[in-house]
Amino acid sequence: MMPSRRAFLGFGGGALAALLVPCRSVAAQVMVIEMRGTTRGERIWFSPQGLAVAAGTTIRFINRDPGNSHTATAYHPSLYGRMRRIPAASMPWDSDFLLPGDMFEIKLSVPGVYDYYCIPHEMGGMVGRIVVGQPDDPGWEGPAADTGDVMPEALAALPSVEDVLASGRVERKPAA
Structure with missing residues (x-):
């Protein structure tokens, strides 16, 4: 017995529709770093201050400090003449x-260590470190050795690469 034309078209149409349905892909990972501050504004920080991610991760900075505006700025010569502290x-x-509630996103695809800071609050130790990938990844670039233009308070606040890789995220809320 031959299938009817309607049955054949129904099956063929369903098969065609199945071919046209887009394949599900793995969504790109988004990690959040919050800009924080105490109610009176005497202490400010990034949370987490250290973060380990895979290459291709999107980082979303969100200002959760109700009393301050903040920046997330990479150390780089093209930005305010700073020494480069991100992979070349x-x-x-x-x-x-960013005003309270505002956000900003970047996608990090090059393996290595990325140091960044808040322009008005660097002296207060509002700095962070993102480690993309692992030291044995091709092209991985470790932390910058030259610290000549980074304030001692900022250097002291940066978590070590080893700590970031060991825990995945380092929270370091400034002491009271």
Whole structure:
């Protein structure tokens, strides 16, 4: 017995529709770094201050400090003449000033260590470190050795690469 034309078209149409349905892909990972501050504004920080991620991860900076505006700015010569503290093959970023509730995103694809800071609050130790990939990844670039233009308070606040890789995220809320 031959299938009817309707049955054949129904089956064929269903098969065609199945072929046209887009394949599900793995969504790109988004990690959040919050800009925080105490109610009176005497202490400010990034949370987490250290973060380990895979290459291709999107980082979303969100200002959760109700009393301050903040930036997330990569250390790079093209941004305010700072020494480069991100991998050479990566693109520098500057969020500009984010008001409370504002956000900014970047995608990090080059393996290595990325140091960044808040322009008005660097002296207060509002700095962070993102480690993309692992030291044995091809092209991985470790932390910058030259610290000549980084304030001692900022250097002291940066978590070590080893700590970031060991825990995945380092929270370091400034002491009261």
